Amino acid sequence: MSAKCKSCGSCGMPMEKVEDFALGDSNHQYCQYCTDKKGKLLPYDKILAMNAKYYMESQGITADAANKLAVNLLKTQPAWKEIL
Numbered sequence: 272m273s274a275k276c277k278s279c280g281s282c283g284m285p286m287e288k289v290e291d292f293a294l295g296d297s298n299h300q301y302c303q304y305c306t307d308k309k310g311k312l313l314p315y316d317k318i319l320a321m322n323a324k325y326y327m328e329s330q331g332i333t334a335d336a337a338n339k340l341a342v343n344l345l346k347t348q349p350a351w352k353e354i355l
């Protein structure tokens with residue numbers, strides 16, 4: 272990953288456009304999907320469910336497998352590795 276391309280500190284999604292960032296703020300550390308309308312990070316359970324759903328749909332895998340993938344991804348992210 273290049274230094275210029277930021278990624279979300281919660282789900283790891285690359286944030287290329289300003290709209291990808293929470294609140295449309297390119298200095299924000301999280302993406303729009305991981306935050307609420309005020310730019311606050313959503314609870315872990317919500318992020319986990321959101322990522323698992325994404326894996327299920329994009330990779331055609333079972334909910335169980337998708338959940339494991341999401342757990343493994345999130346525990347490497349700065350937002351979650353402290354609390355998991």
Ligand SMILES: [Zn+2]
Nearest residue numbers: 279282302305
């Ligand atoms: Zn995110």
